[in-house]
Amino acid sequence: MRRGVCREVWSASVGPCALLPTPRRFAVVAAAPRSPFLGLLSWPERQAVAQALRTETVGGLVLLAAAVVALVWANTPFSGAYTAIRDFHFGIPALGLDLSVGHWTSDGLLSVFFLVAGIELKRELVVGSLRTPATAALPVIAAVCGMAVPAALYAATVAVGGGSMEGWAVPMATDIAFALAVLAVISTHLPTALRAFLLTLAVVDDLGAILVIAVFFTSDLNFWALAGALAGLALFYVLQRLRVRGWWWYVPLGVTVWALMYSGGIHATVAGVAMGLILRATRDEGEQESPGARTGHLLHPLSAGICVPLFALFAAGVSISGDALGKVFTTPEPLGVILGLVAGKILGIFAGTYLAARFTRAQLNPDLAWADVFGLATLAGIGFTVALLIGELAFPGSAVGEHVKTAVLIASFTAAVLAALLLRRRNAVYRRLCEEENLDQDGDGIPDIYQRTEGSSA
Incomplete structure (x- = not known):
């Protein structure tokens, strides 16, 4: 031959x-x-992301207002009334549920928030950006690095300063609602792909926080109560598989599972996540919405407009004085939180994203620059709801816990200001891309860019 x-x-x-x-x-x-990274989303995915972001943005503004009210209230002559309301107890003592108002908001109302987070995570895993290893790899790597590096920075800080390792998980989580509220306040025009990447990071962050809470922040376990909670979740699963409909089945069952999970010694918010993951995320023939989408649509306004802001109202009310601020920057635990959220998030997410794109077939959208990823990484340093929750679990009722809360607020404010400065510099680029994404000259409700793409690929 x-x-x-x-x-x-x-x-x-x-x-x-x-x-x-x-x-x-x-x-x-x-x-x-090479597959585009931060390129044009599919039309169904963009619709789902836009709906989620719209609700999160409104909820974030309410959350921001609640945090401001809490700070002002706790630093006025009426701070005694704030403390009295937060520490007021009520409930059912016979069931071990005689809790303070602050405790009810963190263990009760936040369960609704985590239920919605579980639904969003299930959607991402089944029909969203996490459904295949190829599309999930880059945001998952970025999010994992964005959790690991802040925890490592906290650990290094307290190791040098001789502090407690208990708060290592505080700087791990990103608060997507607060981050989107900042974007709304600074009036940026981020393209949908950038916002979707931030949303995916936050979803994976929430999963990491859930695992941390479930594994590391448990009290003495009551195995009989946990067995009852698992049996309730199994029944929840069977009802979903049998396509049983009706809130009168699921609401009493969900409350029972929540109470048993709390009595079992595992943080009750884990029950919300578990039920969110069990809910179906795909539609049957003849269904307009899946049970997960329908439940999320009903609960998202409740979570974003009432549950999370009430938690913030009773968690963010810390006394800010010259002495308290001095201890935040001289005590290893709060200093580790600040370094973790501000520096650790930037380093972890940016480095993780760059390395993942460098060693996979992902290629950055040519209309964007790595400065945009850096700005998002800075914005991810806003850790509020989950960070405050983990701070309460790590340092319950201690002065260090109050300093850690103050550190979370300072770090989130710092990250917000830095991100605003970085993203506003690129706002002209974002405005052009956003206008191209939303241009609909034929008025059919679908942006022209999707029809051109479909037509060119046919």
């Missing part, structure tokens, strides 16, 4: 090509194109 020569061919559209020998000839086969 005559020997041939294999030469590399370069194509401007698809990149390098390889010449592969066949029995009679050499065939030119194009290498797979």
Whole structure:
């Protein structure tokens, strides 16, 4: 057989090509194109993301207002009334549920928040950006690095200063609602892909926080109560598989599972996540919405407009004085939280994203720059709801816990200001991309860019 020569061919559209020998000839086969990172989302995915972000933005503004009210209230002559309301107890003592108002908001109302988070996580895993390893790899790597580096910075800080390791998980979580509220306040025009990437980071962050709370912040376990909670979750699963409908089945069952999980010694918010993950995220034939989408649609306004702001109202009310601020920057635990949220989030998310894109087939959208990823990484340093919750669990009723809360507020404010400065510099680019994304000259409700894309690919 005559020997041939294999030469590399370069194509401007698809990149390098390889010449592969066949029995009679050499065939030119194009290498797979690199997938775009932060490129145009599919139309169904964009609709789902837009709906989620719209609710989160409104909820974030309410959350921001609640945090401001709490801070002002706790630092006025009426601070005694604030403390009295937060520490007022009520409930059912016979069931071990005689809790303070602050405790009810963190263990009770936040369960609704985590239920919605579980529904969003299930949607991402089944039909969203986390449904395949290829699409999930980059945001998952970025989020994991964005959790690991802040925890490591906290650990290094307290190791040098001789503090407690109990708060290592405080700087891990990003508060998506607060972050989107900041974007609304500074009036940026971030493209949907950037907002979706931030949302995915926060979803994976929430999953990490859930695992941390479930594994590391448990009290003495009551195995009978936990067995009852697991049985309730199993029944919840069976009802979903049998396509049983009706809130009168699920609401009493959910409250029972929550109470048993609390009595079992595992933080009760884990029950909310578990039920959110059990709810179906796909529609059956003839259904307009899946049970998960329907439940999320009903509960999201309740979670964002009432549950999370009430938690913030009774968690963010810390006394801010010159002495307290001095201790935040001289005590290792709060200092570790500040460094973790501000520096650790930036370093972890940016480095994780860059390395993942460098060693996978992902390619940054040519309309964007790595400065945009850096700005998002800075914005992810806003850790509020979950960070305050973990701070309460790590340092219950102690002065260090109050300093850690103050550190979370200072770090979140610092991250918000830095992100605003960085993202506003690129706002002209975002405005152009946003206008292109939303242009609908034919008025059919679908942006023209999607129809051009479909037409060009046909």
